[in-house]
Amino acid sequence: MKYFVVTFILLSVASCKNEASINGDDLFDNEKYADAIQAYTSYLETHPDNVKSLYNRGRSYEEIGQVQKAVSDFEKIVELDPKNISAYLSLAKISYNKHEYNKVLIHTGNAIDLNENSAQAHFFAGRAEHQLGYLDQAVESYNNAIRINRDFGEAYLYRGAVKVGKDQMKSACEDFKFAKSLNIPEAAKAIKDYCK
Template sequence: MKYIAIAFIVLGALGCNNEDSINGDDLFDDGEYQEAIDAYSSYLSTHPDHKKSIYNRGRSYEEIGDLQKAIDDYKQLLELDPKYINAYLSLAKVSYNNHEYNKVLIYTGDAIDLNENLAQAHFLAGRAEHQLGYFDQALESYNNAITINRDFGEAYLYRGAVKVGQEKLRSACEDFKFAKSLDVPEADKAIKDYCK
């Protein structure tokens, strides 16, 4: 009887902790990022290797602008699981926003090595290559993203921008119009500016 009582106490404690992780997910979905961080941190205090909670806490830190803590969580996650693709993609996004384009190429390259069919990884690589002035490589990366996901509107938009730089306006306008058909807001301005 004593062992059954202990088992219920242990299971109850685990259940409460699991609620912290689930509550963190709900809080994140509601845009309550600081509260989500607190819930994930509480759960991680007893489950330090729970990958989903580490990743989601990193996303929460990213949302409140605490990028270093987000980066720390993503890197911790990769130490636990070097194949956690979303951590590479998140590090690539943070690096892009920090104008660290060479780092973007490293992280997207790692993600593509794990799964070459990641449209988002090819797209982010294209954005970084575009910023670095590697226009042919950017075009290839955008093409790869579109080949994988034909409805990737932003890839059409930015591929069109590369084509503008290459003075291929007719082809660029086709991309801008396709981006518009996929509800990319910036496509209207691109069409207005370049497509007469």
């Protein structure tokens, strides 16, 4: 009987702890990011190494504009799980938005080392290379993203933009038209501006 009571108590405690995480997931899925942060923070007090909760809290911080807190969560994930591609890609995205393009290349390089078939990693690398003026490398990165995911509309759009910079207008317009066929809104303006 004693064993049953102890087991019941342990299961109840574990269940309560899991509820905080599940509640956080529900709040995150419903875009209630501030509430999700509170639920994840509560859960992480007793489960500080739970990568999923750290990642979703980081994404929640990102959504409400607390970028440095998001970075801290993503960096902790990389410490706990150096093979976590999602954390590297989130760090790359934040670095891109902060115009830290060399950092983007470090994070995307780590992601590509782990999975060379990550279209998103090649895409972010292309964006950073484009901003740094490495046009040939940017085209190659966009080519890789498209090779992996033929329907990656943004990769076509931005590859087209690089081709405009390289004065390859016919090829650029082909990319813009393909991006438009994939429902990328900016493609129509690019066609209007560059494709007579």
